[in-house]
Amino acid sequence: MLRRVKQGCRVSISNYHQKRTLVNVKLKWVKDSVLDSVVAGGRQLKAGTALVSIIASQSTSGLPIYHLQSKHGQLGLPHDLKVSTFLRRYPNIFQEFFCLDSAGTPVPWFKLTPEALEFHHEQVNVLRQCSTDIVNRLRKLLMMTNERMLPLQTIDQLKWDLGLPHDFASSLIIKYPNLFNLVDLTDGRLGLKLLAWDRKLAVSHLEANSTKENGALMFPIGFTRGFGLKRKCMKWLEEWQKMPYTSPYVDASNLDPRTDVSEKRIVGVFHELLHLTLQKKTERSNVSNLRKPLELPQKFTKVFERHPGIFYISMKGDTQTIVLREAYDRNQLIEKHPLVHIREKFANMMKQGFLDRSRGLYRDTNQGPEEGSLTSSFLDETCGTRFLSDIGSESDMRLEAK
The missing domain is CATH 3.30.420 (Nucleotidyltransferase; domain 5)
Incomplete structure (x- = not known):
């Protein structure tokens, strides 16, 4: 059971009966096209929103391309995609013009269109309200x-x-x-x-929104259509769900990392972390630096493969994105934060600008030379169908008997 200590400290855990894993299970990764669509286009949306904020934060009427190019590493764009190429894909948002440098050479500058400025002000207002x-x-x-x-x-x-x-x-x-x-x-x-x-904030989403079954907190589970869970795996999962739940806001340093109780705590940590995100998803690389601060064991991200009924690993966008299954009804967020509505509006702006430019509607505007061909990456960002072979031995998702 849990024991609270003085305010300002994390909660300690008394000695649980820490049951070791008794069953070997092997779970496969199955592609979920519906949840993949949740991830598609996310990198472009993130980069576009960041560029709007960067340009809007300047007191000048715009920024030169060399200044914006220096932000490439912060935008999450592919290494071979120039910032100038990205900006020119959305002329309804980023307006290009030229200024002479000290040598008299015309240099591309970019400023926000009136439509983009209106979006920026709306986003600032929502941020203030939230x-x-x-x-x-x-x-x-x-x-x-x-x-x-x-x-x-x-x-x-x-x-x-x-x-x-x-x-x-x-x-x-x-x-x-x-x-x-x-x-x-x-x-x-x-x-x-x-x-x-x-202490009012130190309550996880699972604790606040779930009911106990036979005294245990259980995670909502759902699988991709056609997943086909074997009876042996079903039995293991049922037993695992009955393990004690450890809140991510308590001190778990005395948990044996080789036990199901510890694994359930790790799942609970990422379940809570994803609930803290607006769209209930994050790139796998974003959590790589959290092992020590969150008191996690080595290879802690194996829980994403071991529990495909809780987490879905999307391979869209040449990266791995972890999606919380329970947060979505097909490809729609069940609960949408006001900032998510703003992002969806901006995504539609980007899509419309991309399509209009592809149709030649902006051909006569004052744009610089094209730097590389346009692609349909924002409309349908794909990297092909593949399995988690790049995860290595972790993809076997084995729970070793102790």
């Missing part, structure tokens, strides 16, 4: 860590998923000096530390 909710998501993330602290670099990887503004370090956390503090880390990086523990 600031408390967004800040609480960040607080809960920090409360899940063992020291209530994360490097800014790690948070930066998750800022899009959490709904944080592009410049959150300078525009948001500075407004809450009673909650956050910037600290120098031993490795020379800057970190964000949470100053106040809130």
Whole structure:
């Protein structure tokens, strides 16, 4: 059972009966086209929104391409895609013009169209209205860590998923000096530390929204059509669901990482993390730096393959994206955050601008030379059908008997 300690500290866990894994199971990855469609186009949407924020933050009427190109690494675009090529795909959002440099050479500049400026102001208003909710998501993330602290670099990887503004370090956390503090880390990086523990926030989504069955909290389970779960796996899953649930907001340092109880705690951590995201998904690479702060064992991401009824791994966009199954009714989010509505509106703007330009409607505008052919990556971003062969031995998803 759980025992609470003084306010401001994480909760300790008394000695659970930690049942070791008794059954070997092997679960396969099955493609889910419906959930793949949830991921398609996400990288373009993220990059487009970030570029709007970057350009809008300047007091000048625009920015030169060399300044925007320097942001390439922050945008998540493919390495072989120039920022200028990306910007020219959406002339209804980014308007190109030319200014002479000191040598008299015309240099491409980009500014926002009136339609894009209107979107930006609408997004800022929604962010302002939802600031408390967004800040609480960040607080809960920090409360899940063992020291209530994360490097800014790690948070930066998750800022899009959490709904944080592009410049959150300078525009948001500075407004809450009673909650956050910037600290120098031993490795020379800057970190964000949470100053106040809130016991009301230290309740996971599963605890708040699920009912116990025979005294155990169970995760909602669903599989891709045609998955075909074997009887042996069904029995293991039923027994695993009955294991004690460990809240991601408690100190789990005394759990044996080789047990089902520990694995259920790891699943609970990522179940909660995905619920903190606006669209209940994140790229697998975004959680690679969370192992130590979240007190996770080596190869902790194996739980994504071992529990395909909870998590779906999409291979869209030449990356792996983890999607929380229960959050979607086919390809529609069951609960949409106001920022998700804004993003959907902007996605439609990008799609319309891409189509109009492909039809030649912007052929006569003042644009620079084309840098590479246009592709349909925003309309249907694919990387082919493949299995998780690049995961290596982890794809076997075996639970070894102890």
